[in-house]
Amino acid sequence: QVQLVESGGGLVQPGGSLRLSCAASGFRLAYYARGWFRQAPGKEREGVSCISNIDGRTYYADSVKGRFTISRDNLKNTVYLDMNSLKPEDTAVYYCAIGNRLESGCPLSSFGAWGQGTQVTVSS
Numbered sequence: 001q002v003q004l005v006e007s008g009g010g011l012v013q014p015g016g017s018l019r020l021s022c023a024a025s026g027f028r029l030a031y032y033a034r035g036w037f038r039q040a041p042g043k044e045r046e047g048v049s050c051i052s053n054i055d056g057r058t059y060y061a062d063s064v065k066g067r068f069t070i071s072r073d074n075l076k077n078t079v080y081l082d083m084n085s086l087k088p089e090d091t092a093v094y095y096c097a098i099g100n101r102l103e104s105g106c107p108l109s110s111f112g113a114w115g116q117g118t119q120v121t122v123s124s
Helices: none
Strands: 003-007 010-012 018-025 033-039 046-051 058-060 068-073 078-083 092-099 118-122
Touching: 003 092, 018 033, 018 092, 018 118, 033 068, 033 078, 046 068, 046 078, 058 068, 078 092
Parallel strands: 010 118
Antiparallel strands: 003 018, 018 078, 033 046, 033 092, 046 058, 068 078, 092 118
16 A cells, blocks of 8 residues: 655744655655645645656755755655745645656656645744
8 A cells, every 4th residue: 555654744933944754655765756745725736845766856946945955765765855944934734745757847747646744834
């Protein structure tokens, strides 16, 4: 059974940091494109950061470049999103997802299996 489970969300003050984890079970995460997405209330889901399974290149949305870092631990079958210098506008439900093939960017259409999401709230 394919399963993705996110963890690490919570309430943090502006300027703070969080590390999100996405643990995969039932398949080898390393074979797939991996991505983090977020959805704020009243807004569409958007790509935050993705890793291509073609060449390993990473993509970051302009709004998070220099603050967020995507990484993976193939032995733990887990992908991470380190978030620093968090801003109130980063508040959203964050989802991890996998896709069969990702050449570039972080399009939702390339991802077919999703986790349940974890809430990140940035507020003082």
